[in-house]
Amino acid sequence: MMLSRAKPATGPAASSPAKDSSKKKKKLPKLEDYLTNRDYTGAITLLEFNRSSGKGSEEVDMWIAYCAFHLGEYKRAMEEFQSMSKRDGCHPDVWVNLACCNFFLGMYKESDEAAQKSPKSRLQNRLLFHLSHKFNDEKRLMHYHQNLQDIIEDQLSLASIHYLRSHYQEAIDIYKRILLDNRDYLALNVYVALCYYKLDYYDVSQEVLAVYLQHYPDSAIAINLKACNHFRLYNGKAAEQELKTLQEMASPSFTFAKELIKHNLVVFRGGEGALQVLPPLIDVIPEARLNLVIYYLRQDDVSEAYNLIKDLEPTTPQEYILKGVVNAALGQETGSREHLKIAQQYFQLVGGSASECDTIPGRQCMASCFFLLKQFEDVLIYFNSIKSYFYNDDTFNFNYTQAKAAVGNFKEAEEVALLVQNEKLKNDYTYLSWLARIYIMNNKARLAWELYLKMETSGESFSLLQLIANDCYKMGQFYYAAKAFDVLERLDPNPEYWEGKRGACVGVFQQIIAGREPRDTVREIVQLLRNTSNPQVEYITRTIKKWAKDNRISLS
Template sequence: MNTIDCSHAILSRAKPALGSVSEKKKKNQTKISRLEEYLQQRDYLGALTLLEFQRSTGEIEEHGDLWLGYCSFHLGDYKKAMEVYKSLTAQPGCPAEVWVYLACVLFFLGLYKEAEDAASKAPMSPLQNRLLFHLAHKFNDEKKLMGFHQNLEDVIEDQLSLASIHYMRSHYQEAIDIYKRLLLQDRDFLALKVYVALCYYKLDYYDVSQEVLAAYLQKVPDSTIALNLKACNHFRLYNGKAAEAELKNLIDISSCSFEFAKELIRHNLVVFRGGEGALQVLPPLIDVIPEARLNLVIYYLRQDDVQEAYNLIQDLVPTTPQEYILKGVVNAALGQDIGSRENLKSAQQFFQLVGGSASECDTIPGRQCMASCFFLLRQFDDVLIYLNSVKGYFLNDDTFNFNYAQAKAALGNYKQAEEIFLVIQSEKIKNDYVYLSWLARCYIMNQKGQLAWELYLKMGTSSDSFSLLQLIANDCYKMGQFYYAAKAFDALEKLDPSSNYWEGKRGACVGIFQLILANKEPKETLKEVVPLLRNSGNPQVEYIIRILRKWAKDNRVLLS
């Protein structure tokens, strides 16, 4: 969609006026007619083959090199087109407009400064203005952008250029309005349906995008771009396997004549396959396909390589909501990993910029961004307002449920939080300490201390298991679940005998005794309290045990 329509301005397809026609010229006219036939059918490969054959036989007609550049450009072979146009500009008497053709090729090669320099050597023309309009967008020069915008006319090429700028600035509805207006003027502009479908895809209306795209594919069933977009819609609506199935006619990459199409397919297959082959495919495409950098960042995040993700995105100046969101996610992840308030603040600001923007505030990603912003600010009432508004779209989404449950628990709604935590299927999340600690707290607050203790028993020895023990000990104590508080304090005391965990264990053991006296705990529990006390070397132990034994004897409870 970030295309500039150069085709109409390269050369008129009308044949030059000819004088008397010799046999040789008649022969050349036949060849020119064949060239025109190829061009009218948009068979640029056939046209290029003919032109190269003519060049090899020394019979290439007038303007042949211009047509070579033209065909190479339309085949996506921008390097070859650049070589042709550069060669032409070095020749005496080169038409001045060749500079703008060279500038267009340089633009598509990502050489924006060189493109601007070449365009400045070309005479003023609508094509030059469109190119400079796009370059101003690339350079984020709003003043120049508006200046070239004012020079646009109400003609198809200029309006298409304007629509593409709207698209790249995430003004998708404005782009749709232009495309629909042009379609009303001429129903034969079928390719515009692909652009409309692409805009709806960006607006997350995948089913609408499919409907619009179907009309185009009925007429052009082998369109690489349209089939790729259809596959992307299937990826969003269904899954990666469904998306890959839609690319079955394009999987044989060698059959694609467009180099960009080959790269796009390779890129999208990585996405459809959940990141498979990302490190081999995506790095060379970072400066070719804008999404390649973003998807490589996502791959690193999924591999828990947050620092590498940050290195890849830190210098990216975000211009689209997706880029702002990803920078927010990376900064949040890094901030939480290394305890950086600066990164967390940056993340909160990125999320707020997207969620608070007029174009995104009512979209699902926009509302998720506001939820993330308030999550980092620990304003969980506001988090739930936004998450509740979109939860219908994420019923089985583990990441959404993880955040949703945390917000519920943070506000004290432990019953619902426990239910949401337990529907999560991802083993990665279920093994995360944040998940385990929140679930343990929910269990305890819901009077299920035993389940919290079982979570600890399933963990290996680590700093996380030590932290979970502390949580269980303190929360169980607060909630009057003294038995599991005592067990947790006992385990903590064994791990760190020099600490004051004895005081917590002593209080928990006394608490158990009080519950027994109040008939809220079975008398038999006292059998387990005495061994816990004996694990401590504190002089108070024997005094407490004597009291417990006397009561047990009076109440006929056998202690070991």
């Protein structure tokens, strides 16, 4: 800050604006200016110009590596530090900086080796602390944990480990404690907002994030998080609009987050461009693998989804849930009891955990676990507790329908089933078969029959016909049972279908006599019977004809 001035701001000694501007010389930007504005691209350009002009030095090299690192160009930064490490008497910080670059490139073994070569320091301890987490080495993790001190950098490192282990509230507590004494540490608001996002408190996340965005409206990370909150609160279109704003700003931080933004745009667009964008990002952004698995599931390519996730050792609830979903889908598709059991165990693990049992995903997991175990009373306990959050969710309503029907609550099952709007689900055989059964159980056999009439001839339509025939017969809705058995018999001359049709026709005839079916229906019954060349047909039709004659009903 300038504490004195060479000239007064006003008064007779002050130059007039016109005179002053003409005397001003064009000021060349300095490295400090670029760094203050987080314009690392500009800083690197200046530093490389100096280096190529013969003004190179170890300090210039270090700054180039620093700027590359902050641009997210970790490979380039690594190469700069590697080059410096080969010089005699290199700066001791080179090794720990090289280790940091390797860490961000996912080269954890190389990072560990470089870190061990650096002098002991707080940065080295923090890096080894994170590497221990990556190596799943609890004993080593605790060793470096004990070396952490009550200083801001170490506490931030501890908070990040809490975050990575899904201990979001513990991370929030640390960040808030630091913020109490350091209100100017605005970036911590982004970390707190990210934790609230992970806890599904999207509104709270937005409020906290706004504090940071007031000061840094072009921050790629903050705008990306805001877009993610919009995606959860509204839709993909609203989220994408936020990222477009960032692109229009041409923010210097945009380059740093370009891969993250490319990844999230695929998610916001419902998987559009997934096969082009996500595969190269699988080892760069952890969520890329998970989102590619989700894409394959939506395309009904269960085997590809399984191949992509089978070797993943889950560490977060989301990973456990997705492995459970994939195993459940594969188990149902192939009839594998083993995969269904694995899925059930994953769901139970998440739903029964202390951190997830009261969350919506945790309750969904317990519902899924009991669904696979066919304990539908328990399924409904969990579904009933979260149904208000999923009123317009077709998949939830599809599963809710099945659970309601499985316990015999067919009236409510029908109401929920009719909420489903997705055409793909509505044409799914499982949905159609459950809806047909629900209609029949609610004495609406005609609607079940109409579902069959809309289907094209296939193995599934034959199965639905069998369901309608047997369920209608069981529920005493003999007219549609007779029609269904008649079609079955014509498609497959199985004696059982004749017996079913015969019993259903006699049942309809009894209902006509009792006045529970229109008298004119008798003509159609006679016609159905005549479709069968069986000696019993003549005896039954003779009886029906006699009754029709006595009651003056024409059968022609």
